[in-house]
Amino acid sequence: MALQDVLIDELRDMYSAENQLVKALPKLAKGAKDATLKQLFKDHLEETKGQVLRLREVFEHLGKKPTGQHCNGMEGVIEEGADALEKDEEGASFDAGLVGAALRTEHYEIAGYTACIAMAEQLELDDVVELLQANLDEEVAAAEKITDAAQPILEAANEQPEEEDEDEAPKTAKEKTSDRKSKADEKKASADVKKKR
Numbered sequence: 001m002a003l004q005d006v007l008i009d010e011l012r013d014m015y016s017a018e019n020q021l022v023k024a025l026p027k028l029a030k031g032a033k034d035a036t037l038k039q040l041f042k043d044h045l046e047e048t049k050g051q052v053l054r055l056r057e058v059f060e061h062l063g064k065k066p067t068g069q070h071c072n073g074m075e076g077v078i079e080e081g082a083d084a085l086e087k088d089e090e091g092a093s094f095d096a097g098l099v100g101a102a103l104r105t106e107h108y109e110i111a112g113y114t115a116c117i118a119m120a121e122q123l124e125l126d127d128v129v130e131l132l133q134a135n136l137d138e139e140v141a142a143a144e145k146i147t148d149a150a151q152p153i154l155e156a157a158n159e160q161p162e163e164e165d166e167d168e169a170p171k172t173a174k175e176k177t178s179d180r181k182s183k184a185d186e187k188k189a190s191a192d193v194k195k196k197r
């Protein structure tokens with residue numbers, strides 16, 4: 001497969017990822033309790049719509065259609081965000097979970113654009129590089145803004161009294177599956193990890 005074909009696959013992944021975020025960010029904005037965080041999610045939603053349009057321009061330059069690949073990675077990251085939204089934590093602790101989820105989505109995108117830009121540079125696709133760089137710059141800035149906004153939230157969360165119910169046992173079917181899988185992850189890796197010590 002030629003490098004350009006690999007790049008197009010990666011770009012279709014990014015296009016799907018951005019479109020998925022257009023639907024996910026309003027949920028984070030609605031869920032966020034902190035006003036600054038809520039506004040950041042709303043602002044980044046508008047940016048994300050612009051990023052979708054920029055990616056369409058990229059595909060125009062390449063003479064290809066933008067669809068064709070669903071991004072499973074972003075689907076998973078967004079699902080983790082949905083889990084954070086379902087947590088029955090209070091106030092700042094709840095928002096702290098959203099911060100973790102939001103930063104994961106941004107860094108997933110940063111990784112994707114970084115790889116695409118490196119490929120487009122190699123292919124000397126200057127117009128494509130420029131468009132992708134504009135998206136990357138927005139993702140980096142968004143991650144920084146979320147990290148800054150997180151500081152007072154984390155401080156407040158740290159001052160919240162501990163919940164009465166300290167029972168960590170998984171309750172819902174989803175939590176039970178997640179618990180079982182995490183133990184399987186550990187078990188499968190354990191022999192390899194042991195060798196390292």
Ligand SMILES: [Fe+2]
Binds near residue numbers: 018048
């Ligand atoms: Fe984005």
